[in-house]
Amino acid sequence: MTTLAEHIIVAGAENHPPMLEKSMYDSWVSRLRLFIKGKKNDRMMLDLIDNGPLVYLFVEENGQTIPMKYSKLTKAQQLQDDCDVQATNIILHDLPPDVYALVNHQDAAKDI
Secondary structure, three states: OOHHHHHHHOOOOOOOOOOOHHHHHHHHHHHHHHHHHHHOHHHHHHHHHHOOOOOOEEEEEEOOOEEEEEHHHOOHHHHHHHEEEEEEEEHHHOOOOOHHHHHHHOOOOOOO
């Protein structure tokens, strides 16, 4: 007899990403990509997962070279940064605890 949880995993859900099952990684990847395609800024999130996040520009301040502050980025750069954070959260959302423990120190969706 199948459980409700198993039916949800097979059918998928629109309000949360699919749960990673270690033996079905390829299926999870394709379902996760499909889930992201249903979100706002989907193409940008998928691009960030494939190609990596925005590389912050560096500026000189008080004789030191530091990354540019978020508030000083252009609107497009802020959107790109926000999309990377959202994509990272989507990926991390339904990882099993042991897998999450391996990747939770990563800052970018591509690295995860």
